[in-house]
Amino acid sequence: MGLITKFSEHEDELIRRFHAHPFFRSFEDVSDVALRAYLTQKWFLSRDFVSWYDRAILGMKDPEAREVLRKIIFDETPTDAPSHREDLLADLSYIGVPKNKVLSSKPTRATQRAKRNLDRLVNYRKDPDNDLRVMAALRMAGEVLVAEEYRHVVPELERRFGLTTDKSVFYAPHFYHDRKDACVDAFGVGQQPGTHTNSFVAVLDRMMPDEDKLAVAIESSGRAYDARMSFFDQFTTGYRVRRASATAAIAASLALVAYLGDRREAPSYAEFLASLKPAERTFYLDADRRMLEQFERTGNPIYLEKAGTFEAVKEAWGEGP
Ligand SMILES: [Fe+2]
Numbered sequence: 001m002g003l004i005t006k007f008s009e010h011e012d013e014l015i016r017r018f019h020a021h022p023f024f025r026s027f028e029d030v031s032d033v034a035l036r037a038y039l040t041q042k043w044f045l046s047r048d049f050v051s052w053y054d055r056a057i058l059g060m061k062d063p064e065a066r067e068v069l070r071k072i073i074f075d076e077t078p079t080d081a082p083s084h085r086e087d088l089l090a091d092l093s094y095i096g097v098p099k100n101k102v103l104s105s106k107p108t109r110a111t112q113r114a115k116r117n118l119d120r121l122v123n124y125r126k127d128p129d130n131d132l133r134v135m136a137a138l139r140m141a142g143e144v145l146v147a148e149e150y151r152h153v154v155p156e157l158e159r160r161f162g163l164t165t166d167k168s169v170f171y172a173p174h175f176y177h178d179r180k181d182a183c184v185d186a187f188g189v190g191q192q193p194g195t196h197t198n199s200f201v202a203v204l205d206r207m208m209p210d211e212d213k214l215a216v217a218i219e220s221s222g223r224a225y226d227a228r229m230s231f232f233d234q235f236t237t238g239y240r241v242r243r244a245s246a247t248a249a250i251a252a253s254l255a256l257v258a259y260l261g262d263r264r265e266a267p268s269y270a271e272f273l274a275s276l277k278p279a280e281r282t283f284y285l286d287a288d289r290r291m292l293e294q295f296e297r298t299g300n301p302i303y304l305e306k307a308g309t310f311e312a313v314k315e316a317w318g319e320g321p
Pocket of ligand 1: 072177178197
């Protein structure tokens with residue numbers, strides 16, 4: 001198996017984790033107000049997309065890689081049409097967030113933190129892997145995950161606000177253009193080097209001649225994933241507490257009480273999970289996933305020890321809903 005294929009499989013795993021994030025798992029339940037608030041916050045990341053890529057170019061030694069990024073910047077800012085930032089404002093206005101509201105809004109602290117995390121991905125580092133690291137990170141954080149995010153946004157905006165794919169000038173084209181599984185579609189954009197995501201392939205393939213370089217790329221796309229997710233976590237915390245504590249968490253903790261009351265000896269966590277209804281089980285599995293993500297983020301084995309035990313729920317939720 002070629003190394004680029006291995007790298008791509010690693011990316012696919014991150015995509016799977018992305019869609020498993022609680023925010024996207026219950027995306028259609030988010031209120032209109034919360035949906036607009038999230039998209040308004042997202043504006044602060046999209047607004048600075050070009051300067052983010054531009055900074056990556058400045059530190060990039062590889063001419064072909066620079067060309068890939070330059071071409072994307074060019075697409076974002078055509079000379080004969082509105083820029084993608086203007087297009088984004090147009091879509092936001094269509095769904096009820098007028099331009100003056102977007103432009104006068106303020107980024108939350110979490111959005112500012114996410115932006116700093118994303119910015120850090122393109123920091124120049126004086127080592128031979130700078131180019132590979134930055135290219136792997138931008139493909140994940142700037143292209144692949146953006147499309148995966150809009151995979152949820154596009155149908156919701158059509159369902160709620162009638163922003164159909166032919167009316168949308170930002171979200172729909174970005175989804176169709178950047179997704180990894182792009183195939184020939186209504187926009188005439190196919191599985192071809194012309195898509196932003198695919199335009200990284202030749203360069204990344206050349207920059208990964210051995211397993212050591214593959215490891216650098218995998219590590220970097222993982223960091224890019226974490227940086228992206230740090231933006232969504234701000235909507236999930238409140239959202240999870242609000243929704244899950246009202247439904248799944250209460251049901252799940254009642255189930256725990258009933259189960260414990262039934263047994264004299266300490267129950268095994270696996271037996272307990274098996275006894276739950278799927279919606280209740282999701283609550284516990286969520287806590288486990290959080291432990292694994294915390295471990296990946298911090299490297300602290302304590303989180304690994306807690307995963308798969310009742311301790312994971314305590315760690316994620318405190319003593320109880
Ligand atoms: Fe793109």
